Amino acid sequence: xxxxxxxxxxxxxxxxxxxxxxxxxxxxxxxxxDGVCVVYNPHTxxxxxxxxxxxxxxxxDILAALQKIVPQLPYQHQEGNSPAHVMxxxxxxxxxxxxxxxRLQLGTWQKIFFCEFDGPRSRKVxxxxx
Amino acid sequence: xxxxxxxxxxxxxxxxxxxxxxxxxxxxxxxxxDGVCVVYNPHTxxxxxxxxxxxxxxxxDILAALQKIVPQLPYQHQEGNSPAHVMxxxxxxxxxxxxxxxRLQLGTWQKIFFCEFDGPRSRKVxxxxx
Amino acid sequence: xxxxxxxxxxxxxxxxxxxxxxxxxxxxxxxxxDGVCVVYNPHTxxxxxxxxxxxxxxxxDILAALQKIVPQLPYQHQEGNSPAHVMxxxxxxxxxxxxxxxRLQLGTWQKIFFCEFDGPRSRKVxxxxx
Numbered sequence: 001x002x003x004x005x006x007x008x009x010x011x012x013x014x015x016x017x018x019x020x021x022x023x024x025x026x027x028x029x030x031x032x033x034d035g036v037c038v039v040y041n042p043h044t045x046x047x048x049x050x051x052x053x054x055x056x057x058x059x060x061d062i063l064a065a066l067q068k069i070v071p072q073l074p075y076q077h078q079e080g081n082s083p084a085h086v087m088x089x090x091x092x093x094x095x096x097x098x099x100x101x102x103r104l105q106l107g108t109w110q111k112i113f114f115c116e117f118d119g120p121r122s123r124k125v126x127x128x129x130x
Numbered sequence: 131x132x133x134x135x136x137x138x139x140x141x142x143x144x145x146x147x148x149x150x151x152x153x154x155x156x157x158x159x160x161x162x163x164d165g166v167c168v169v170y171n172p173h174t175x176x177x178x179x180x181x182x183x184x185x186x187x188x189x190x191d192i193l194a195a196l197q198k199i200v201p202q203l204p205y206q207h208q209e210g211n212s213p214a215h216v217m218x219x220x221x222x223x224x225x226x227x228x229x230x231x232x233r234l235q236l237g238t239w240q241k242i243f244f245c246e247f248d249g250p251r252s253r254k255v256x257x258x259x260x
Numbered sequence: 261x262x263x264x265x266x267x268x269x270x271x272x273x274x275x276x277x278x279x280x281x282x283x284x285x286x287x288x289x290x291x292x293x294d295g296v297c298v299v300y301n302p303h304t305x306x307x308x309x310x311x312x313x314x315x316x317x318x319x320x321d322i323l324a325a326l327q328k329i330v331p332q333l334p335y336q337h338q339e340g341n342s343p344a345h346v347m348x349x350x351x352x353x354x355x356x357x358x359x360x361x362x363r364l365q366l367g368t369w370q371k372i373f374f375c376e377f378d379g380p381r382s383r384k385v386x387x388x389x390x
Contacts, residue, residue, distance in 0.1 A: 001294055003358065034131055036168055036260055038296055038356055042367025044312040050223040051215055052174040057206035058215050065216040068201040071328040076317035085311055085318050086325040093310040093370075094356045096168050096224045098133065098258050105256065107172025110223075126365065128358050130260050130296055130390050164261055166298055166390055180353040181345055182304040187336035188345050195346040198331040226298050226354045228263065228388050235386065237302025240353075260390050 002030035003128040010119035016059040017114040023127055024104050032129050035099045040126040045084035045118035047091035053111030084117035091115055099129065132160035133258040140249035146189040147244040153257055154234055162259050165229045170256040175214035175248035177221035183241025214247035221245055262290035263388040270379035276319040277374040283387055284364055292389050295359045300386040305344035305378035307351035313371025344377035351375055359389065
């Protein structure tokens with residue numbers, strides 16, 4: 001079962017990083033033409049999502065919305081990053097994309113994004129093809 | 131690897147469409163009796179979720195809640211549909227359901243829903259069985 | 261395809277239950293060393309998520325945030341548990357984790373949690389290895 005890991009380095013507290021090319025690179029290297037690719041985030045203050053990549057404003061807007069959606073409460077976790085943990089559970093820890101003819105079958109506007117919610121940090125992303 | 135696509139036509143701005151029968155049709159046609167079915171949404175202002183299908187009020191309530199949860203901000207994306215993009219990332223782009231004896235192993239009250247957040251539109255849904 | 265089910269008994273209205281050991285038990289019993297494990301929740305007022313397990317305050321904070329995020333509206337569903345249905349769609353019905361050398365490949369701080377949103381109840385969780 002082909003699998004791999006790649007690094008993602010984030011430079012801001014909250015940020016989307018388009019990782020589509022890195023995932024496709026793994027798919028291409030695997031020589032699998034037909035299958036399902038699972039991408040996994042092993043961090044608890046980050047996530048993965050699939051959304052529009054054409055207009056970068058969409059990423060900005062989603063991050064702005066998430067900051068409004070997750071309330072500032074008197075959280076108990078002493079590290080001060082509870083909102084980032086909440087966002088991680090809202091967007092989720094993995095995405096699944098189909099592979100056809102060796103290519104990720106994303107929709108016209110879709111890209112795969114690593115979602116940093118507590119950066120900047122050095123992160124990693126794992127993928128595996130079924 | 132059995133796979134397919136089907137169309138979903140939506141008639142309102144925000145709407146849940148029960149696609150369980152269409153997914154089961156694909157499973158039945160595949161003649162796979164034991165496996166995992168992944169359902170994928172290739173659109174960036176729509177999503178997929180699994181929730182209660184018995185009382186249609188649940189769908190109405192989830193949509194009403196999502197409209198309240200996602201704030202009306204001065205979004206930068208000029209198409210005016212940023213809330214739909216946010217909802218897409220909140221519910222997610224795929225669902226995974228087990229297959230046993232050729233049937234989707236949903237819970238008693240569960241149905242698979244296509245979630246339209248920026249309709250009405252002609253949409254498509256992809257599925258694949260592992 | 262190795263698969264199984266285990267019970268989760270919840271004692272509060274809203275609660276996270278760490279089910280990592282039960283999932284790992286299934287993986288170990290399967291003798292699969294390399295693969296992908298999908299964990300599935302068949303209930304419509306509960307969910308599954310992966311988040312920090314080291315500090316239990318993170319679980320408390322996520323639940324407190326979810327209660328603030330999901331509004332108290334005049335919901336139509338007469339059972340009074342619409343917020344729990346909304347939370348189920350926000351966190352999602354399944355999680356996917358890789359298996360290497362027979363072990364779930366979770367990140368350092370990650371644990372798999374069953375999320376009860378309408379307890380206390382007797383629940384079940386299904387898993388399957390690809």
